[in-house]
Amino acid sequence: MTERCHGDTRSPAGPRARTAIVLAAAALLAATGAAFLPSTASAGTTLGASAAEKGRYFGTAVAASRLSDNAYTTILNREFNMVTAENEMKMNATEPQQGRFSYGAAEQIVNHARSRGMSVRGHTLAWHSQQPGWMESMSGSALRQAMLNHVTQVATHFRGQVVAWDVVNEAFADGSSGGRRDSNLQRTGNDWIEAAFRAADAADPNAKLCYNDYNTDNWTHAKTQGVYNMVRDFKARGVPIDCVGFQSHFNNNSPYVSNYRTTLSSFAALGVDVQITELDIQGAPANTYRSVVEDCMAVPRCNGITVWGIRDSDSWLASQTPLLFNSNGSKKPAYDAVLAALNNGAAVPTTAPPTSVPPTSVPPTSTPPTSAPPTTAPPTTAPPTTPPPGGGCTATLQDSTRWGDRFNSQVTVSGASSWSVVVAVTPPQKVSATWNGSPTWDSSGNVMTMRSNGSGNVFGFTTMANGNWTRPQVLSCTAS
Numbered sequence: 001m002t003e004r005c006h007g008d009t010r011s012p013a014g015p016r017a018r019t020a021i022v023l024a025a026a027a028l029l030a031a032t033g034a035a036f037l038p039s040t041a042s043a044g045t046t047l048g049a050s051a052a053e054k055g056r057y058f059g060t061a062v063a064a065s066r067l068s069d070n071a072y073t074t075i076l077n078r079e080f081n082m083v084t085a086e087n088e089m090k091m092n093a094t095e096p097q098q099g100r101f102s103y104g105a106a107e108q109i110v111n112h113a114r115s116r117g118m119s120v121r122g123h124t125l126a127w128h129s130q131q132p133g134w135m136e137s138m139s140g141s142a143l144r145q146a147m148l149n150h151v152t153q154v155a156t157h158f159r160g161q162v163v164a165w166d167v168v169n170e171a172f173a174d175g176s177s178g179g180r181r182d183s184n185l186q187r188t189g190n191d192w193i194e195a196a197f198r199a200a201d202a203a204d205p206n207a208k209l210c211y212n213d214y215n216t217d218n219w220t221h222a223k224t225q226g227v228y229n230m231v232r233d234f235k236a237r238g239v240p241i242d243c244v245g246f247q248s249h250f251n252n253n254s255p256y257v258s259n260y261r262t263t264l265s266s267f268a269a270l271g272v273d274v275q276i277t278e279l280d281i282q283g284a285p286a287n288t289y290r291s292v293v294e295d296c297m298a299v300p301r302c303n304g305i306t307v308w309g310i311r312d313s314d315s316w317l318a319s320q321t322p323l324l325f326n327s328n329g330s331k332k333p334a335y336d337a338v339l340a341a342l343n344n345g346a347a348v349p350t351t352a353p354p355t356s357v358p359p360t361s362v363p364p365t366s367t368p369p370t371s372a373p374p375t376t377a378p379p380t381t382a383p384p385t386t387p388p389p390g391g392g393c394t395a396t397l398q399d400s401t402r403w404g405d406r407f408n409s410q411v412t413v414s415g416a417s418s419w420s421v422v423v424a425v426t427p428p429q430k431v432s433a434t435w436n437g438s439p440t441w442d443s444s445g446n447v448m449t450m451r452s453n454g455s456g457n458v459f460g461f462t463t464m465a466n467g468n469w470t471r472p473q474v475l476s477c478t479a480s
Helices: 020-027 049-054 070-079 102-117 140-157 192-203 220-239 262-268 286-297 333-344
Strands: 057-062 082-085 119-127 163-168 206-213 243-246 272-281 302-305 394-402 407-416 419-424 428-437 438-441 447-451 458-464 474-477
Touching: 049 057, 049 333, 057 070, 057 102, 057 119, 082 102, 119 140, 119 192, 140 192, 140 206, 163 192, 192 206, 192 220, 206 272, 243 262, 262 272, 262 286, 272 286, 272 438, 286 302, 286 333, 333 407, 394 419, 394 474, 407 419, 407 474, 447 458
Parallel strands: 057 082, 057 302, 082 119, 119 163, 163 206, 206 243, 243 272, 272 302
Antiparallel strands: 394 407, 407 458, 419 447, 419 474, 428 458, 438 447
């Protein structure tokens, strides 16, 4: 599968400054009106502009060889605000001979993107596949040093130009083991992934560092749990990981699953960003594309989506017609569904809530619903809270679905069509996902202000209990 590239993203590591992170750049959008926005687009009318309006990005994989295709670049420049090199940053492309690096094709993509106000994801620094021949024949400590030198040299070369690196790609095995893939890199020692992340951190300390993999969409799969456990361990020990990439190649053999949102939110609860990095869906069904985007938009730390190619003819799975544009460049119904989901989605909070302590047990397999969750009967000991009206509206909170480590709440607003509701959770609780509103948090991360966003007068949110099952409290409701 040489036409695709797999990668990861990284989470803030310890005390080091992250001045070039995607979320920070998105936060500048409100102040500058420019972050992530292609210069030729107006907000809400293209994929990239709409995503940027909500503090996210919408990107695509790009091949340097296609940049001379005017129809290709017209769509690229109009629609996307993030670019991933399809093959040009992989190990065999950037270090074809040991110690001799080649960046021409990768730089062509980077320069094209950055000159047009797009950001760049680097893909990928370390991978068992698409290694140059000289590396494939190495093993042991020599291979380990060669891999670390490659990570250091490539990340240093593009330092300041790449907002996120897929540091390690596809290191976990398929099947029921939940363990690591057997590869020449794995045989250098089980700590090789950690070593790669630390090397990337030293070389490019302001970029996000990600782990990226495929077939990790289903929360119940052993592979998903294996990656989850690694990320949880890295966060607990201070290994510099900032994000996790989900390739999300959906097809008849690996279909979209209803617990996809649970997967995204569960990883996000560990304190990492989550990104959909290589999205394509066999046949490009509009409803499935819409669901994927809605799932991302419902998780505040899902800060971006990348489709793996522009037109069907550009796809590594061209016969499956899996992308948003036909081979002639025309938009498919899936495009309209994605744009609508982006425009209707909640914005990333200006200030993300602080990271909660990672759960000590594996989160449950059920998922928060893709729309407002069904309301279950409130406990008899804790009736719904209805605070005094503030500025002409009333907000009533009701308990909803509960899982082993989290619970949902639903708030109904009456008396105003445009409103602002303040809700507080009790530490160490943290809100991990919201829907049907635009949230912001105070500096403590425990007080959320939810504003209407045109999705009606009922909004909801998921609270990570962290051992405290106290119900959230509505503090005020103000008509606006």
